[in-house]
Amino acid sequence: MPELRCDPTIQDPPTHDVRAVDAASFIHGQAVAMKRLSFVLVFCCAMGSGPAWARLKMDDLASLWPRASITDKIDFTNRMGKAMVALSPDLTREYFMRCLEETANIGDTRNLTLSDMVRTCVSLHAQPSSEEP
Structure with a gap:
């Protein structure tokens, strides 16, 4: 009988839901985008109301x-x-x-x-x- 060996390149199937990971990545990306947008808005408001042209x-x-x-x-x-x-x-x-x-x-x-x-x-x-x- 041939000897059974474990192939290290074969991985176990994921034990977690792939969709949950994709949703978490999407939410994290949304949070980063919102932070960037908030920074840009605050910066523009500060510049818009600043003494430069007002x-x-x-x-x-x-x-x-x-x-x-x-x-x-x-x-x-x-x-x-x-x-x-x-x-x-x-x-x-x-x-x-x-x-x-x-x-x-x-x-x-x-x-x-x-x-x-x-x-x-x-x-x-x-x-x-x-x-x-």
């Missing part, structure tokens, strides 16, 4: 001020406060926020730029008070 600039029309978001207004007044505080310690971001809000809401600002409004705020601050002691 910032108020000095040459923007003053009529944009009332419609600008509060974050854009804060960003602009922070920059003006940092730039102008060297002229006077009273030219703070709070002063510019108050002054620009008041200036934008009175009169016709159709032809003015934000630069014109900032100059107006600086000149209003430089004028001596009308109250005399």
Whole structure:
């Protein structure tokens, strides 16, 4: 009788369901794809709302001020406060926020730029008070 030998190249049939493995691989692939998509969306949203193209600039029309978001207004007044505080310690971001809000809401600002409004705020601050002691 011939001797029976085990062939090491022959493998036992799988003891698990192949479809379950394929489903698990598919779900894992979906999770990886969702993570990548989430990263791309977060990155695009961060870039889209960032200061790269949403910032108020000095040459923007003053009529944009009332419609600008509060974050854009804060960003602009922070920059003006940092730039102008060297002229006077009273030219703070709070002063510019108050002054620009008041200036934008009175009169016709159709032809003015934000630069014109900032100059107006600086000149209003430089004028001596009308109250005399």
